[in-house]
Amino acid sequence: MKSELNVFVTGASSGFGAAIARRFIDEGHRVIATGRRTERLAELAAACGERLLPLTLDVRDHAAVEAAVAGLPAPFAAVDVLVNNAGLALGLKPADQADMADWEQMVDTNIKGLLYVTRALTPGMVERGRGHVINLGSVAGEWPYPGGNVYGGTKAFVRQFSLNLRADLVGRGVRVSNIEPGMAETEFSLVRYHGDAEKAKAVYAGTQPLTAEDIADTVYWIATRPAHVNINTISLMPECQAFSSFAVKRQS
Template identity: 65%
Template sequence: MTTVLVTGASAGFGLAIAQRFLADGAHVIAAARRLDRLQALAEQHPGRVLPLALDVTDRPAAAAALAALPAPFAEVDVLVNNAGLALGLSPAHQADIDDWERMIATNCAGLVNVTRAIVPGMVARGRGTVINIGSIAGEVPYPGGNVYGATKAFVHQFTHNLNADLIGTGVRASCVEPGLVGGTEFSNVRFHGDDQKAASVYAGTQPLTAEDIADTVHWLASRPPHVTINAISMMPNCQSFGPLQIKRGQA
């Protein structure tokens, strides 16, 4: 029986990923700060979901909680580092530095905290898959993306460096880097609860869905043990790359 740990599992990508693995018969450690939502998922799948209140930015508390996982959840086969967020879309000289610090704490430090707690056990067992949720923002800059894009560039490079360190151990890492995804809390969080502004991001589009991301994560985890997929970049086909910006003065 596969055991999967999903961070940020209370909504959006994390919930969809947890549900996808549950549909395949896995045991799931559903970790997030909102315990009530996790308990609702556990009630739907008796005995196969461990709801875990977890703030990935609190390293001592996260390490203690993950070290104390009970059977049959103690040996994690698949770690999905999904917890993360974007805050604000202001240019760098106007951005809220508290937003910057929170993104760094969650998207970078939080991912590192959980990975460091789980990977040694995978190496000891000689098997395991780490899947980090990045973003195309880690490679494609856009106005207002500043620190969010930088944190996702960290996720991308950290994944590659994990594979450099883990060669020959039986443990592998992959990074999933989505573009425009609708139907989640992502933009509502970015715009601090402004639902109208969040909805405008997806107006007139058919974006990717959380289920599309979950299917991709599940596919990565189900590859044969000798296969490592370093990164997957994915967008809806209503989105693509744009031209470079050029600021022109008066002729």
């Protein structure tokens, strides 16, 4: 592993992404922190200093992603680690009642956005013979729950794409990892409930969920393994959470 890494983090304006950016900065690395909220990125940059490059970017915009990668300044241009963190869940209605706009936004962000950034950065990694793609999946990509329909589907895609990307890049110095968190308290539920803070808070009532720092610690550990070690998949949950039971609909 290089002693100093250039780390490209998507969705860095809050939650996991901001914590991941801070962790790498604290350990002496450089970070390209991307997100849609310019003011949040500016706050992060003010706290982290010149080793962090804030970059306003919507990963759903393919042309903007390509332009952003092509325009990286020289000290940041050779990206060693890509953390595909940008993603969201919207709504919990059953499939027959769900909002199609919510479905489309999840697909555009969680799948297509991840693809755009991965495709833009992996050629450089292959050319340099080193690199690491770390994707943020979810336990929802393996374990279903009511209302998780398209969100779970997008995270199942992340899981399988990570495995296939690993197969494509094997032996070329580029590692691929997938992290699948369970319940974690960030803005995740606030976004899912379209800004309803009361509903979002209720999700975590009486629990001790994972934190953004827990995920940042996991990402950092994966990225700093020796170059010959590839962590394929990590699934983690808070102690208070376990796998869903089978749904059984009983007649009254």
